[in-house]
Amino acid sequence: MGELRLMKGNEVIAEAAIRAGADGYFGYPITPQSEIMETLMARKPWEETGMVVLQAESEVASINMVYGGAGCGKKVMTSSSSPGVSLMMEGVSYIAGAELPCLVVNIVRGGPGLGTIQPSQADYFQAVKGGGHGDYRLIVLAPNSVQEMNDHVALGFDLAFKYRNPAMILSDGVIGQMMEKVELSDFKPRLTEKEIIEKYGDWATTGKPGTRNQNVITSLELQSEIMEKRNQHLLKKYESMQQDVMYEEIMTEDAEYLFVAFGSSSRICQKAIEIAREKGIKVGLFRPITLYPFPTKQLKERGQKMKGILSVEMNAGQMIEDVKLAVECKVPVEWFGRFGGIIPSPQEIVDALEQKIIGG
Amino acid sequence: MAELDIKDIIREENLVYKKSTLLTDNVMHYCPGCTHGVVHKLVAEVIEEMGIQEQTVGVSPVGCSVFAYNYIDIDWSEAAHGRAPAVATAIKRLMPDKYVFTYQGDGDLASIGAAEILHACNRGEDIVVIFINNAIYGMTGGQMAPTTLVGMPTATCPYGRDISLNGYPLKMTELVAQLPGTCFVTRQSAQSASAVRKCKKAIRKAFENQNKKKGTSFIEVVATCNSGWKMNPVKANEWMEKHMFPFYPLGDLKDCEKSPAEEYNKYMEE
Numbered sequence: 001m002g003e004l005r006l007m008k009g010n011e012v013i014a015e016a017a018i019r020a021g022a023d024g025y026f027g028y029p030i031t032p033q034s035e036i037m038e039t040l041m042a043r044k045p046w047e048e049t050g051m052v053v054l055q056a057e058s059e060v061a062s063i064n065m066v067y068g069g070a071g072c073g074k075k076v077m078t079s080s081s082s083p084g085v086s087l088m089m090e091g092v093s094y095i096a097g098a099e100l101p102c103l104v105v106n107i108v109r110g111g112p113g114l115g116t117i118q119p120s121q122a123d124y125f126q127a128v129k130g131g132g133h134g135d136y137r138l139i140v141l142a143p144n145s146v147q148e149m150n151d152h153v154a155l156g157f158d159l160a161f162k163y164r165n166p167a168m169i170l171s172d173g174v175i176g177q178m179m180e181k182v183e184l185s186d187f188k189p190r191l192t193e194k195e196i197i198e199k200y201g202d203w204a205t206t207g208k209p210g211t212r213n214q215n216v217i218t219s220l221e222l223q224s225e226i227m228e229k230r231n232q233h234l235l236k237k238y239e240s241m242q243q244d245v246m247y248e249e250i251m252t253e254d255a256e257y258l259f260v261a262f263g264s265s266s267r268i269c270q271k272a273i274e275i276a277r278e279k280g281i282k283v284g285l286f287r288p289i290t291l292y293p294f295p296t297k298q299l300k301e302r303g304q305k306m307k308g309i310l311s312v313e314m315n316a317g318q319m320i321e322d323v324k325l326a327v328e329c330k331v332p333v334e335w336f337g338r339f340g341g342i343i344p345s346p347q348e349i350v351d352a353l354e355q356k357i358i359g360g
Numbered sequence: 361m362a363e364l365d366i367k368d369i370i371r372e373e374n375l376v377y378k379k380s381t382l383l384t385d386n387v388m389h390y391c392p393g394c395t396h397g398v399v400h401k402l403v404a405e406v407i408e409e410m411g412i413q414e415q416t417v418g419v420s421p422v423g424c425s426v427f428a429y430n431y432i433d434i435d436w437s438e439a440a441h442g443r444a445p446a447v448a449t450a451i452k453r454l455m456p457d458k459y460v461f462t463y464q465g466d467g468d469l470a471s472i473g474a475a476e477i478l479h480a481c482n483r484g485e486d487i488v489v490i491f492i493n494n495a496i497y498g499m500t501g502g503q504m505a506p507t508t509l510v511g512m513p514t515a516t517c518p519y520g521r522d523i524s525l526n527g528y529p530l531k532m533t534e535l536v537a538q539l540p541g542t543c544f545v546t547r548q549s550a551q552s553a554s555a556v557r558k559c560k561k562a563i564r565k566a567f568e569n570q571n572k573k574k575g576t577s578f579i580e581v582v583a584t585c586n587s588g589w590k591m592n593p594v595k596a597n598e599w600m601e602k603h604m605f606p607f608y609p610l611g612d613l614k615d616c617e618k619s620p621a622e623e624y625n626k627y628m629e630e
Contacts, residue, residue: 024454052453057479061446064439064476068419068447071437074454094440193455205435205451207415207458216429218438 014039016153033107063091071217073204079105093132097219101160118341119173146180246289255284308357393593395583442473445480484541484575502588
């Protein structure tokens with residue numbers, strides 16, 4: 001049993017990063033995630049593990065510091081919230097193009113624009129479909145508890161290095177700000193330059209010894225024939241990520257109806273299931289944990305047996321598109337959500353199920 | 361007198377100069393007369409002479425020198441437009457014993473990357489910045505740069521830079537010299553043998569500063585872009601000397617013996 005603590009989701013991200021053996025964090029303050037950098041600065045991990053923590057001049061600089069650090073083969077990360085993550089999208093595209101591993105944490109707030117500082121899931125499209133330019137994908141993890149905020153830091157780094165691809169934790173202001181019991185991970189030491197090469201290969205910009213060719217981190221390729229090959233290579237890599245798909249099913253065995261929800265919405269759906277089942281409505285929950293790769297096959301299998309599906313999201317209906325694609329529109333799929341920083345109540349979700357699916 | 365055979369001349373003992381082993385055999389894409397090739401050569405020579413090839417990481421920009429990694433045989437990170445100082449910051453902080461430098465043009469450093477360069481210099485990042493100022497966007501076809509001189513025509517100010525429309529040329533080197541984080545700030549050129557020698561000395565000094573943890577070393581090289589300026593190389597050099605040098609005067613602006621922290625403490629006491 002690891003160390004048990006009562007902690008805020010944001011604080012846990014910081015603690016988990018140190019324990020995962022992260023080499024560097026580069027960030028810029030923005031509500032509701034500033035506790036991540038504040039916790040790191042107070043913890044002073046540079047004295048403990050040598051981890052670099054730097055407050056950058058902007059999110060643009062933060063993500064480009066991540067680009068530089070990741071290019072050295074280091075375990076580096078940044079965190080921000082929606083408007084700040086938008087600013088990072090150029091850098092994220094470059095990181096995906098150069099095939100560098102890194103972790104980006106988005107504690108989502110309501111938008112568009114400056115929007116609100118209250119929680120939201122409105123950055124689903126940005127995280128899952130692109131956000132930056134060009135054909136690329138992020139590995140997207142959606143924790144729904146403070147415990148998973150802890151677990152997904154090490155997992156995010158592992159997947160990022162496995163695929164040499166940026167990974168994102170798509171959380172929101174609810175999980176970032178709430179306190180829960182958490183079992184912290186054990187400390188993993190930071191890797192030395194030699195260990196990095198042994199574990200991940202000799203591609204990083206650490207200075208060119210006479211024994212190898214130069215290493216160049218770039219996403220630039222002017223010859224279309226070669227660029228297309230690179231695109232094909234990326235596409236194949238993204239397809240192979242399916243083997244790491246993660247999801248959770250709750251009370252789906254006897255279910256006639258299904259909630260599909262991720263992150264904090266899925267927690268509210270668990271309460272909604274209790275209320276609905278007291279009324280005799282057999283409803284279960286399908287929760288994608290990896291939003292990319294999306295558990296399309298698994299949702300198809302479960303979803304097509306249902307009488308109807310309600311996609312519950314704290315946005316104007318984004319994941320519902322992937323839900324409909326998964327079940328190939330063979331089952332009625334409706335959306336219910338609140339947005340602008342409003343969190344739906346369990347009763348509202350049950351009402352929506354009755355009105356839009358059962359009565360609809 | 362018997363005619364000399366070329367083979368008698370090209371002998372080990374007669375060699376006074378050779379190409380740096382760090383310069384690759386790739387044919388440079390730069391236009392004839394361009395300053396980039398000369399400065400690339402100087403950077404390669406300094407790294408080789410200091411014997412630091414295995415510890416050096418370069419950060420190339422977006423602009424004509426985007427392919428710098430094709431010509432100098434060291435590890436490189438190719439940064440997004442303007443972001444080289446941020447990329448270099450992380451590389452140096454995560455690997456403090458390496459030598460890290462950025463190589464940037466005027467559009468990259470003085471326009472889109474103005475925030476990154478100011479803050480990297482202000483933090484006193486222990487890096488070298490090489491800033492090629494030819495007062496124009498070369499790669500995209502000769503548009504106005506922040507350093508374009510007043511009255512100078514470009515593709516986006518075809519009637520000459522107009523202050524009322526485009527504002528004033530930006531003196532980045534004077535700006536960063538004001539920051540306590542910089543230790544060595546100089547403006548050089550590379551149009552003549554003596555200028556090339558001085559420029560190389562400055563680059564060498566900047567790289568040597570990195571060992572001493574003194575802060576940022578910043579070298580501007582006032583350069584020509586004869587294609588963008590629509591002049592032949594000789595005319596471009598003459599034009600640079602006549603018009604660029606009075607506005608961008610050559611020489612050291614700052615050369616501190618002490619680290620930025622020491623300098624700052626001294627300043628606060630005064």
